[in-house]
């Protein structure tokens with residue numbers, strides 16, 4: 576009899592524990608406005624003293640940082656708590672060899688202490704999982720590659736437009752945005768965001784990331800919403816944007 580009571584108590588405790596752990600898991604969101612595909616410029620990222628980069632990083636091409644849900648004013652405030660365990664997101668690339676190769680190519684982890692898989696998993700847990708009701712994991716990773724491939728000639732196009740990476744020249748953000756809309760996306764009404772790293776004691780800013788906005792279910796580029804945020808770049812007209820070629824120290 577006593578052992579039945581004991582068993583009953585254990586069952587009750589397990590039920591309470593699983594109910595409360597469910598309570599702290601934030602459900603995926605559907606009320607986001609768009610997705611942002613963030614493309615980073617490695618020389619700037621790798622210039623941060625707290626983020627040493629792998630020697631293998633290609634310093635002369637953009638790479639994916641992540642795909643984040645954004646709201647109607649262009650902010651990316653969504654952080655979901657970890658997906659319910661066990662997470663099976665690794666299956667996405669384990670099941671698709673060719674996808675994994677593309678992820679390695681377009682979405683490498685730059686940081687020395689992070690494997691590519693760690694980065695993909697982190698981005699999924701922190702951002703992708705939030706919107707997984709609309710964009711399931713397979714679609715999230717395949718979508719990233721589809722759009723990265725559409726941007727494959729971005730650097731060549733920027734150079735042709737007069738924006739060569741250089742540590743000795745400065746550009747303006749407005750010009751870069753226009754070049755990306757008109758020449759890379761070939762649609763002057765599609766706006767992107769640009770983010771910069773500021774250098775203390777200097778009026779120059781360094782190109783950090785380009786944010787491309789996508790519709791909620793990752794079908795197409797859309798215009799990023801009007802936003803007053805300067806993302807570290809200043810107002811845009813000043814000739815103070817450095818598109819660096821090498822890691823600054």
Ligand SMILES: *[C@@H]1O[C@H](CO)[C@@H](O)[C@H](O)[C@H]1NC(C)=O
Nearest residue numbers: 632633634635636637727730
């Ligand atoms: C780095 O990227 C550039 C631009 O896409 C490419 O031409 C070059 O071959 C790449 N270098 C390596 C080592 O992959």
Ligand SMILES: *[C@@H]1O[C@H](CO)[C@@H](O)[C@H](O)[C@H]1NC(C)=O
Nearest residue numbers: 645646647648649650651652
């Ligand atoms: C978007 O997120 C930002 C930052 O959390 C917030 O200040 C802003 O009010 C949000 N905008 C909308 C339209 O939800």
Ligand SMILES: *[C@@H]1O[C@H](CO)[C@@H](O)[C@H](O)[C@H]1NC(C)=O
Nearest residue numbers: 737746747749750812813814
């Ligand atoms: C921004 O740069 C472009 C190209 O270099 C130039 O034509 C334009 O006048 C600049 N805009 C401002 C406000 O300086």
